Amino acid sequence: MGLTVSSRANMIGWLQAAPLALVLGGFLVVPVIMIVVVSFWGATEWSIYPAFLFDNYEFLFTSWVTYSVFLKTFKYAFITWVLTLCIGFTVAYFLAFHVRNLSWQIALFLLCTIPFWTSNIIRMISWIPFLGRNGIANQTLISWGVIDEPMEWLLFSDFSVILAFVHLYTLFMVVPIFNSMMRIDRSLLEAAVDGGASGLQTLWNVVIPLCKPGIMIGTIFVVTLVMGDFITVRFMSGSQSANVGRLISNDIGLLLYPSACATAVVLLCTVLIVIAIFLRLVDIRKEL
């Protein structure tokens, strides 16, 4: 009798896990396996054919373009991470600790999400007329007499790419950090103040350690989003700059699917390694 109950519970457990497992299996695991398989295939100008070749990887690892593009991708990810972290943490801190009233907190939080009601491509493209040579920013600065010549580096530069990234992804930092901050027991802060800690000491020794899971979740969001992006880099750099995503999209555009798959596999491995390192630093599960 006991056996059947436990095996039935077992069955129910399997059944409960089944829908998600099937969805993930069908829409995540199988496609990733396909990508890995195709990365060993060969391509002609108009078709791909099954094979087991290392050509795609060989070309990838022997080309300087790959290294410079990966470096660029890391550069974008790192700078964006630093900026979104600083801004995101500050905004979350303000919301969590300076705004005392819950309804105000909710109202201001919703305010942060308003830009996300539009498509991120629209949010990104709206920077172009603003930053352009004859755009609002340059015209305003010239009319104020701050500059004489329009600043060209505002648009189609690394600056504009990172600006767009920060604009697009800061919210992904705000939300998890805000969430962690709201869980901090206020009596801990009181205890720190009672114990004679300065504001900075409290921040460094109490708030930040307790926010680590939130920071880490935000970091994972931002880093994976930036590393996987291609459209922001294409539009904001005026196609002049390339990250790994653009390399993949160029290959796809030219029907070089196996080569695109090989690049995707390398990118996937890189991102997984980065996340593995993050997870070594903070045990999200334990601290959630």
Place this chain on the structure above:
Amino acid sequence: MIKQTKISRRGLLKGAGATAAFAGASTLGAPMIWAQNIKNVTLRQIGTGVSNLNEIAEKVKEDLGFTLTMTALDTDSAAQRVATQPGSFDIADIEYISCKKVWPAGNLQAMDASKLDNYDKIAQTFRSGKLTPTSTIAQGTAPHTVGFVDGPNGKTFADNESGWMTMVPTIYNADTLGIRPDLIGRPIESWTELLNPEFKGKASILDISSIGIMDMAMVCEAMGEITYGDKGNMTKEEIDKTLAIFTEAKKNGQFRAFWKTFDESVNLMASGEVVIQSMWAPAITAVKSRGIPCVYQPLKEGYRSWGGGIGIAASLSGLEKDAAYEYINWYLSGWTGGFLMRQGYYSAVPETSKNFMTDNEWGYWFEGKPATGDITSPFGDKLAVAGETRDGGSFYERMGAVKCWNSVMKENQYMVRKWNEFIAA
């Protein structure tokens, strides 16, 4: 919804199987027999933004009664769809260079020239390759070299008018650099100006490798830096040298941006970010219709040319195939040609298009004569006033000065990889 139409089509085919065979044989009879049922047909067309215009679909509905859906893509994406997703389209409106790439994939079917009412009026460029009987054929992938195959199931391109066409030609043009005369303020005469340091940070080139490389070659040849054996079929060394020159220019900040779709080029030019760049005729029209001066500058070294056409999916049969032929015949019968010529293209069947243009329009766009009244774009925006002439002059002056066609080279894969390096550099 889709399923339903399929079932009704099948039912119809069953009943009308015998008549279908008869109708297929008689081009005259076909439209009449199908007239009642053809309204249920939906043809899905994919192609580039320059000719996939809703106005055309609306006119098809009005004139032919069936539905044409259009998907506008960039040049590479359109070719990619044709090569890899045969189920996703019925009509492919692509360039001849794309045709050279995708024909071997087998997703298009050869078309019977005898079913085309206006075949004998199609411009010679697409048939013999010669603009006039005495013309020489320019370098590159000239459309007639990939326009015909040996038979209904032909895999290799034929070197004569075999009667089986890979694509039915629709439009073509001679391309050159677009400039903002108001921001440059001096005459521009040569392709070399694209790399002139005077325009540092204000130049652009298109990021579509098979077309961009030809613009680059025109520049390098004009600079005297490289003498090409055949621009349309470069050697690896020629490709390396060409891209080295442009990579250096890119590193020196010559380019403001690269563009991939037609609208991007319009915005770059209209906003003044760029004053000289690779451009397509309707993009010039679009900039001008915003009231901004823009010239499709004829250059002394000549033009780079291209041709576009319509292919039909290999899977198309029965009623849908008849509808596709009817659509193509309609396309060549003049209305669309006139519409597209008002954007600055040339219709592949100029004779029929003439009937759908005013004498003033025909004179301005085709004959290179001064306008006798306002010239407007197909969307109604004013482009020129009386007395102005078209940049570059008449059809024969412009097409006669073509130095190379957009091209797919033997070393295409190598070129593409080098192009990727150039973009990443």
